[in-house]
Amino acid sequence: MKKLAIVITHPIQYYAPWFKLLAIRGRVKLKVFYTWSQTSDTVKDKTFGREIKWDIPLLDGYEYEFINNVSKEPGSHHFFGIDCPELISKLTEYHPDAILFFGWNFKSHLGAMRYFHGKTPVWFRGDSTLLNESGGLRTRIRRLVLKKVYKYIDKAFYVGQENKSYFKKHGLEESQLIRASHAIDNSRFDDDTHKKYDIRAEEWREELGYESDNIxxxxxxxxxxxxQVGFLIEAFKIAIKKNTKIRLLIVGNGPLETKLKEMSSHTTEIKFLPFQxxxxxxxxxxxxxxxCLPSKSETWGLGVNEAMASSRPVLVSDKVGCAKDMVTNGHNGFIFRHDDIIELVNIIQxxxxxxxxxxxxxxxxxxxNFNFLNIVDALEKELLNIDQYK
Incomplete structure (x- = not known):
């Protein structure tokens, strides 16, 4: 049986379910190597400003190992935050037919990619885009660096059209690119008589004081x-002058929380909830x-998948990576220019x-159409036919 190794920093709620699916299908053998060993129980998120312990299982159903990370400042926010001296030897012991790396911009990930290049097929998954490029010398230097990095890659599993364009811009050929669109566990958002999502959501909505005709x-x-939550708030404050039925609920935490609440303090139609x-x-x-996802830079935006899986339309900026793949303007959602507040105001009102x-x-x-099975199928197909290019 062909063996696949996956190298990724820590358990992530969007990936663990398809790791499990890949394992239980039994067509290939899988082992996941987590390189941020300090996250075996919780993840400390700097932006949320808190430690997060997910309330769904992320380590069930597949083989995994946490590789000791000796970094003095462990984390996934900087290159030296992932330093695992044992990673290469652990991968060698597993003897995989291919290694799939999530992210190159960590000391140990890049080191392992360079080591195994030419020895074992190196696969890659990332969701970067060109949407936020500003041009100039810095962009040109980064382009040169990335072209060198991606020379270590045999195959890249791209998540959408914007991501594919990014890989091509950095030297990968069409034959090296396999579509494996970002997905969530759609079934987890389906309602049934046991979950009673619709009923419970309506109760929660009423508890927060919303009326049935509120939008x-x-x-x-x-x-x-x-x-750009502040951008959304400003647009909402203008739009409500014309459309008095609209309401805005902002859910989450972060460094701008106090400022955003101050911006909204005189608008009772705007409410806040903490991280859920x-x-x-x-x-x-x-x-x-x-x-609504109003970001000025978003590689994909998996909240869009979750909202649609909950049967809800979306309102996204043109800088949200999934917009081109998932949103048909006026059909299942709306797309607005990220820097055009009048366009957003007009849509909202x-x-x-x-x-x-x-x-x-x-x-x-x-x-x-965006599901885990498509990702797993793409990986299995490439692995089972790997002798053709190994």
Whole structure:
């Protein structure tokens, strides 16, 4: 049986389920090597400013090992935050037919990619895009560096159109690129008589004081500059002068929390909730009428997948990486220019419940095309035919 090794920093709620699916299908043998050993129990998130322990299982159903990280400042936010002297030897002992790396910009990940290049097929998964490039000397230097890095890669599993363009710009050929779109566990957001998501969401909505004819816009994520939550608040404050039925709920924590609350202090139609863990998210999306992601830089935006899996349309900026793949303007959501507040104001003030309700089924249908099975199929197909290019 062909063996696949996966190298990734820490357990992540969007990846662990398809690791499990890959393992239980039994077509290939899988082992995941986690390089940020300090996260075996919890993840300390700097932006949220707190330690996060996910309330869904992330280590069930597949083989894994935490490799000792000796970094003096462990973390996934800088190159020297992942320093695992044993990584190469551990991978060698496993003797995989291919190694899939998540992220190159860590000391041990890049070192292992260089070591195994030409010995074992090196695969890569990342979701970077060109959407936020500013040009100039810095971009040209970065392009040269990345082209050298990606020469160590045999195959890249791209997450969407913007990500594919990024890989091509940095030297990868069409034959090296395999589509494996970002996905979530869609079934986890489905409702049934046991989960009672719709009923519980409606109860939560009523507890927060929303009326049935209110149009509730929800943002859920980190409260940091790149997310442009302040931009959304300003647009909302203008739009509500025309559309008095709209409401805005901002969910999350982060460095801008105090500032954003001050911006909203005189607008009672704007409310805040703290970070909500994974089991609450299906309720949160269903409580909304539309989910908004106004970021000025977002490699994909998996909250869009979650909202659509909850049968909710979305409102996203043109800098959200998944927009081109997932959102058809006016059909299952809306796309606005990230720096055009008037365009966002016009969309918000024109929102109508009847239109948003019609979009629900279209959003749900669309997201079913973005699933874990497609990712697993792509990996299995490449691994089972690996002798062709090994």
């Amino acid at each position: 509730l816009i929800v943002y859920a994520g980190k409260l940091e500059m790149v997310k 863990n994974q089991t609450k998210m299906p309720l949160l999306y269903r409580m909304s009428n539309v989910f 024109d929102l109508k419940l009847i239109q948003l309700n019609q979009m629900k089924a279209r959003a749900y249908k669309n997201v079913q």
